[in-house]
Amino acid sequence: MNDMTRMERTVNSKAIKIAASDVQVYYGDTHAIKDVDVEIEDKTVTAFIGPSGCGKSTFLRCLNRMNDTIDICRVQGDILLDGEDIYDKRVDPVQLRAKVGMVFQKPNPFPKSIYDNVAYGPRIHGLAKNKAELDEIVEKSLRRAAIWNEVKDRLDAPGTGLSGGQQQRLCIARAVATEPEVLLMDEPCSALDPIATAQVEELIDELRKQYSVVIVTHSMQQAARVSQKTAFFHLGNLVEFGETGQIFTNPVDPRTESYITGRIG
Amino acid sequence: MTDITQTPNAPVPSDKPKGGSLFEKDPRTKRRNAAEGRFKMYGIAAIGVGLLMLVVLVTNIVTAGMGAFQQTFLELDVTLLESKLDKKGNRNIDDIKKVSTFGYAPLVSAALESEVEKLGIQTDLKPKKMAGILSKAAMAKLRNYVVANPDEIGKTVSFRFLANSRVDGYIKGRVTRASIANDKSISSEQLDFVDQLIDAGVLYKAFDPDFIFGADASDQRPEAAGIGVSMLGSLFMMLVVLALALPIGVAASIYLEEFAPQNRLTDIIEVNISNLAAVPSIVFGILGLAVFINYMHLPTSAPLVGGLVLTLMTLPTIIISTRASLKAVPPSIRDAALGVGASKMQAVFHHVLPLAAPGILTGTIIGLAQALGETAPLLLIGMVGFIASNPPDGIVEGFLSPNSAMPAQIYEWSKRADPAFYERAWGGIIILLLFLVTMNTIAVILRRRFERRW
Numbered sequence: 001m002n003d004m005t006r007m008e009r010t011v012n013s014k015a016i017k018i019a020a021s022d023v024q025v026y027y028g029d030t031h032a033i034k035d036v037d038v039e040i041e042d043k044t045v046t047a048f049i050g051p052s053g054c055g056k057s058t059f060l061r062c063l064n065r066m067n068d069t070i071d072i073c074r075v076q077g078d079i080l081l082d083g084e085d086i087y088d089k090r091v092d093p094v095q096l097r098a099k100v101g102m103v104f105q106k107p108n109p110f111p112k113s114i115y116d117n118v119a120y121g122p123r124i125h126g127l128a129k130n131k132a133e134l135d136e137i138v139e140k141s142l143r144r145a146a147i148w149n150e151v152k153d154r155l156d157a158p159g160t161g162l163s164g165g166q167q168q169r170l171c172i173a174r175a176v177a178t179e180p181e182v183l184l185m186d187e188p189c190s191a192l193d194p195i196a197t198a199q200v201e202e203l204i205d206e207l208r209k210q211y212s213v214v215i216v217t218h219s220m221q222q223a224a225r226v227s228q229k230t231a232f233f234h235l236g237n238l239v240e241f242g243e244t245g246q247i248f249t250n251p252v253d254p255r256t257e258s259y260i261t262g263r264i265g
Numbered sequence: 266m267t268d269i270t271q272t273p274n275a276p277v278p279s280d281k282p283k284g285g286s287l288f289e290k291d292p293r294t295k296r297r298n299a300a301e302g303r304f305k306m307y308g309i310a311a312i313g314v315g316l317l318m319l320v321v322l323v324t325n326i327v328t329a330g331m332g333a334f335q336q337t338f339l340e341l342d343v344t345l346l347e348s349k350l351d352k353k354g355n356r357n358i359d360d361i362k363k364v365s366t367f368g369y370a371p372l373v374s375a376a377l378e379s380e381v382e383k384l385g386i387q388t389d390l391k392p393k394k395m396a397g398i399l400s401k402a403a404m405a406k407l408r409n410y411v412v413a414n415p416d417e418i419g420k421t422v423s424f425r426f427l428a429n430s431r432v433d434g435y436i437k438g439r440v441t442r443a444s445i446a447n448d449k450s451i452s453s454e455q456l457d458f459v460d461q462l463i464d465a466g467v468l469y470k471a472f473d474p475d476f477i478f479g480a481d482a483s484d485q486r487p488e489a490a491g492i493g494v495s496m497l498g499s500l501f502m503m504l505v506v507l508a509l510a511l512p513i514g515v516a517a518s519i520y521l522e523e524f525a526p527q528n529r530l531t532d533i534i535e536v537n538i539s540n541l542a543a544v545p546s547i548v549f550g551i552l553g554l555a556v557f558i559n560y561m562h563l564p565t566s567a568p569l570v571g572g573l574v575l576t577l578m579t580l581p582t583i584i585i586s587t588r589a590s591l592k593a594v595p596p597s598i599r600d601a602a603l604g605v606g607a608s609k610m611q612a613v614f615h616h617v618l619p620l621a622a623p624g625i626l627t628g629t630i631i632g633l634a635q636a637l638g639e640t641a642p643l644l645l646i647g648m649v650g651f652i653a654s655n656p657p658d659g660i661v662e663g664f665l666s667p668n669s670a671m672p673a674q675i676y677e678w679s680k681r682a683d684p685a686f687y688e689r690a691w692g693g694i695i696i697l698l699l700f701l702v703t704m705n706t707i708a709v710i711l712r713r714r715f716e717r718r719w
Contacts, residue, residue, distance in 0.1 A: 064604070066600065066603065066604070069599070069600075069603065071526060071527045094606055094607070094608045095606070097603060097604060097605070097606040098605075098606030099606075101604065101605065101606075102600075102604035103604075104597060104600055104601065104604065106597055108595075108597035108598060108600065108601040109601070110598065110601060110602075110616055111598075111620065120602075120605060120607075120615070121605035121606060121607075124605075124606065124607055124611055124615075125606060171601070174601075174605060175604065175605060177605075178605050178606055
């Protein structure tokens with residue numbers, strides 16, 4: 001737990017990027033998420049922790065409406081992005097997802113070249129007017145994802161040929177290439193070895209300067225290392241939400257304390 | 266002290282392993298191993314039976330059908346007498362055409378007579394009987410040549426004529442002197458004459474390209490029947506199937522797999538597609554007859570109609586295999602595309618479809634191969650007609666003019682009386698099988714080459 005001191009904990013009162021209130025999620029008859037209220041700040045890393053099946057990934061996927069792809073999933077309540085309800089009828093989820101990017105648990109590069117992987121988002125959103133601009137976006141994104149030096153000589157090589165850690169950073173590069181405002185990460189390090197994990201964590205801290213990052217993680221150490229805010233989910237409820245330092249050192253709820261000390265989970 | 270220092274850490278071997286030695290198999294293990302061995306034997310036996318059947322089948326087909334690729338020919342120098350072919354002598358093509366194939370028979374007889382004299386063959390046969398060993402197609406060949414080259418009249422031209430099916434059968438061993446006792450179309454004197462011609466080297470067996478590229482022939486001249494025109498019929502049908510079944514099937518599967526909501530209606534559609542795949546093909550034939558011919562009044566026997574019927578039959582196969590290959594694309598790829606803000610359609614067309622393409626192509630080729638070998642529905646829409654004409658002139662005619670298809674042609678031959686047609690049916694099966702094997706090989710190669718594993 002020494003890592004907790006690695007990052008400064010100065011959490012200024014920042015603008016609220018995403019405000020979720022009274023969110024309920026149902027999978028068919030199962031009530032998966034109950035009454036969740038969370039405010040996610042801009043330029044902050046917010047970690048969702050909790051035991052398996054507690055609904056943290058489900059909630060994360062509500063934030064960019066990825067749950068829309070699941071037929072039996074129903075979402076109730078308000079989730080506001082910059083004050084706009086993302087579940088409003090007028091909102092096109094495609095446009096929303098361009099603003100709220102996502103990195104998945106398993107690295108999932110497209111079976112195309114590294115260049116095409118990163119260029120795909122900008123291409124479909126028309127972010128680049130010509131090839132030179134696209135090249136620039138690709139390079140910038142790969143640099144931001146701290147993978148540029150490793151792949152700059154083989155941009156035409158298939159993205160699936162990279163190592164697991166590289167693939168995940170490529171996916172992050174792909175997500176940031178569309179210039180999102182929020183970056184959702186669903187256990188981005190669970191398939192990576194410790195070295196790759198460290199690289200991705202450093203990257204997350206780096207990304208905080210520009211984006212609001214929400215990360216779901218199983219590793220409490222990771223949450224402690226990278227996040228400023230932490231939300232603890234248990235059985236579909238948001239048990240506790242607060243500053244990371246406070247959650248890990250002085251939890252209010254006894255369930256949080258039990259989880260952190262390893263008695264439940 | 267000394268006792269301790271002797272072997273302080275050496276492992277102490279226990280006198281006997283507790284649960285029996287690992288080197289000896291206990292009875293239970295023996296029984297299990299025996300059961301496993303027996304099971305392997307059953308499997309090997311099953312495969313052996315299958316292979317044996319395959320070998321028997323292939324040998325049977327090849328031995329019965331290879332004869333169709335070879336025909337007996339007679340080489341003859343024919344003098345194209347002007348007095349017979351062009352009495353007016355002005356080479357007017359219309360006058361030349363007035364001479365029917367019967368008018369050419371004397372020329373052939375005369376040519377054969379002079380050939381016999383030249384070779385010094387002794388025979389009591391009259392020239393007309395001598396010419397009886399030739400196919401009726403010989404006169405037609407001669408006439409076609411003259412009509413195409415009227416300038417050759419008056420000259421002596423060398424021809425290679427088909428021998429008739431009895432002579433051909435005699436050389437291939439199908440016809441014997443005993444079997445022709447009651448046969449009016451050939452006598453044993455003629456067979457003696459054939460033997461003499463073989464010795465002289467003018468009558469011989471050779472590869473016959475007309476079997477592969479030619480048209481069907483009437484009951485009297487099985488030696489001239491070919492599968493080429495019905496092959497074209499099959500080709501035009503496959504074009505129709507490909508042009509209709511592939512886009513419709515792929516569009517339907519993409520919609521069902523990627524876009525359609527999961528509800529009662531889509532469940533019913535799904536079940537019915539699976540059921541359609543199991544519907545006997547003759548039912549599609551009746552449907553085609555009722556809808557395309559009786560109701561829509563499309564021409565009978567046309568490859569267009571055949572193609573439409575086979576499209577109906579192939580669609581379920583293509584839809585099922587396309588859906589399977591779409592399902593095989595991992596959802597993480599869709600998530601990845603949606604995650605960067607691609608629309609559902611972009612996700613499908615940019616990422617899912619290219620990955621599913623090899624599977625879709627494989628399914629399509631297998632569906633086409635299935636359609637290529639289908640006979641029953643074609644019988645009902647009349648695509649089993651006797652098409653002795655030459656290949657269709659153009660694309661439109663290819664789709665609309667009456668034609669046959671390879672399997673229908675084979676069926677047609679197999680029910681004709683003359684045993685020479687039986688050989689041609691087997692030969693047709695060889696060609697059909699070659700097509701099917703080629704198509705399936707392409708499907709396997711595509712799958713091997715482009716299939717991506719995750």
